[in-house]
Amino acid sequence: MMPTVFPRERSVHSDPRGLAIEIPWRRQVTGAFEARRFRPLAGLVSLSFALATAMPLAAELPATQDTHSTNSQDAGSDPRLSVPSARITYTRTLAGSSPEYLAVAVNADGSGSYVGRRLDESAHPRALRLSPATTQRLFTLAAELNYFRSIDLDSHKKVADLGLKTLTYENGAERNQVKFNFTQERSGRELMDLFEGVANVEEQVDLLEYAIKYDPLSLPQQLLAIQIALNHNELVDPQLMIPSLQEISSNPRFLHVAQTRAQDILSRVSPSQ
Numbered sequence: 368m369m370p371t372v373f374p375r376e377r378s379v380h381s382d383p384r385g386l387a388i389e390i391p392w393r394r395q396v397t398g399a400f401e402a403r404r405f406r407p408l409a410g411l412v413s414l415s416f417a418l419a420t421a422m423p424l425a426a427e428l429p430a431t432q433d434t435h436s437t438n439s440q441d442a443g444s445d446p447r448l449s450v451p452s453a454r455i456t457y458t459r460t461l462a463g464s465s466p467e468y469l470a471v472a473v474n475a476d477g478s479g480s481y482v483g484r485r486l487d488e489s490a491h492p493r494a495l496r497l498s499p500a501t502t503q504r505l506f507t508l509a510a511e512l513n514y515f516r517s518i519d520l521d522s523h524k525k526v527a528d529l530g531l532k533t534l535t536y537e538n539g540a541e542r543n544q545v546k547f548n549f550t551q552e553r554s555g556r557e558l559m560d561l562f563e564g565v566a567n568v569e570e571q572v573d574l575l576e577y578a579i580k581y582d583p584l585s586l587p588q589q590l591l592a593i594q595i596a597l598n599h600n601e602l603v604d605p606q607l608m609i610p611s612l613q614e615i616s617s618n619p620r621f622l623h624v625a626q627t628r629a630q631d632i633l634s635r636v637s638p639s640q
Contacts, residue, residue: 453538457562461530469566477502481569497604508558520555521547564603575611590628605636
C-alpha cells in the first residue's frame, strides 16, 4: 500500500516539493483498522491499543521537525547560499559639483545601491546590480589594499580640492575606512575609477529618466553624450542603462534621432553582444 501524501505549508527552509510523508503512527492506526474491518469489536479494541502505543511516536514528531529546521539553517549558513555580508562603499563629497554627494555601495554578490544628490537634499538610494566581473575586480582591489586596514591613500601633495573620497569595507563586525583627496597608489586609483565609472552610469540613468518624463526633446543630446562616454571607456557596467534605453527605442513619441541613438547604444552595451 502506497503511503498517503499530505500537503504542508512551505517555508524558507522547506523541501522544494512542499510535501511531507504521512506520520508513522497514522499508518499503524490505519493498518490496524483495515486488518479488522470485518470484525468491528475486535478491530475497535485493537484500534485503541494502536492509539495508545502510537502516542509516544506522535510525541516525537516535534523533535523531527526541529531537526529538519536545524539542518535547513545549517544549509542556509553556507556562504554560497546566504546573502554575503561583505560590502564596499565609496563616497565622494564636493560642494558645487554635480552631484555634490555620491555614494556607491556594492555587496559581494553584486547587489548594491547608488545615491547622487545635493548636500541639502535627503538620500533616496536606488538599487543596482553589477556584473560578476566588475564585482570581482572591486573586491580583488580591496584585498590588495588590505581591506583598508591601517592604510594611507592620500598623496599629501598640494593639489586642488577634488572632493573628499571615502572607501569603507564592512564584513560582519569588521569595519575599515580610509579617506583621501587624491591618491597615486595604483590599486587605490583603479578602485576609485571603477566606482566613479559606475556612478557615471547611474547619473546617466537619472538624466534619461528625467528626460523621458519631462524633457523628451533633450534626449538626442543626452544620448550623444553617452555615445561619446562609451567611446572613451568612461562608463562601468553600462548595461545598467538598458531599461531606459529600451523605453526610448521602442516608444514612437520620442524623436527618431533619439530612438536611433538609443538603439545604437543598446547594441553596444547589451550582454549578448
